[in-house]
Amino acid sequence: MLALSAVAERKLTRFRNALLEMEEGGRGLKNQSEMLKRIGEAMDNAIAEHGKRAGSLAFYTALKMGAGTDDAYKLFWCGLLHDACKMFVNGNFIEKPHKLEQEEMEEVRMHVRIVHLVADRVKWLAGVEDAMRYHHENWDGSGYPNGLKGEEIPLAARIVGVVDAFDAMVDGKREYKKPLDYDEAIAELERASGTQFDPNVVRAFVEMFGERNEAQKAE
Structure with missing residues (x-):
């Protein structure tokens, strides 16, 4: 099990307390604007910004796949929080301006193995x-x-796997790699459909993204 640094422990406590505060107030997943503010303040900036974009894409993808509004909002929070535990991994890997070495990648991958540190206490x-x-x-x-x-x-x-990958590919703030344009990123998702990604999710995402782009152009 990954041993957290003192800095990571402080971040974990702050983040978990923000989640618990919302739970104890009885607000759960309903009060989106207030929770966004509180939780965003308790997250590292890069992780929070990526999470907000992923959350929005997950919300609209879920709707495209036939989810009701409540379930789609749950997908928003899935997208927002999916990488939150990267804050507790030792080393400031998120902000590094170069591609991570294998050893660093293995440590970053620990973020999915320490989810219980947050989730076990937040119903x-x-x-x-x-x-x-x-x-x-x-x-x-x-x-x-x-x-x-x-x-x-x-x-x-x-x-979340699809929207996480898409946002990572088009993110212009990752200095170690050139961002893809939207069409290139869509092509990468379609190329990995059936291997890395669920084909049904990719199909829904591509249709949703195209429809939203067309709607924005028409405004």
Whole structure:
């Protein structure tokens, strides 16, 4: 098990307290604007910004796949919080301006193995925990942490896996790699459909993203 540094322990306590405060107030997943503010303040900036974008994409993808509004909002929180535990991994890997070495990558991968440090104490995370833990599982079983395959992977995690990858590909703030444009990133998702990603999720994401782009152009 990963031993947390003193800095990581302080971050964990602050983050968990922010989640518990919302739970104790009886607000659960409903008060989106207030929770965004509180939780965003308790997260590292890069992780929070990536999470907000992923959350929005997950929300609209879930709607495209037929989810009701409540379930789609749950997917928003899955997207927002999926990488939160990276804050507690030793080493400031998120902000590094170069591609990570293998040893660093292995340490970063620990973020999905320490989800329990947050989720075990925050009841409303029960609907979000699977996405936090399994969003790096691959459709063909080649992912981590458990090598789950196909529909063994919770649907929330399959959706978050797609939106996480898309946002990472188009993110212009990662200095060690050139961002892809939207069409290039979509092509990468389609190329990995059926291997890394659930084909149904990719199809829904691509359709949703195209429709939203067209709607924005028409405004």
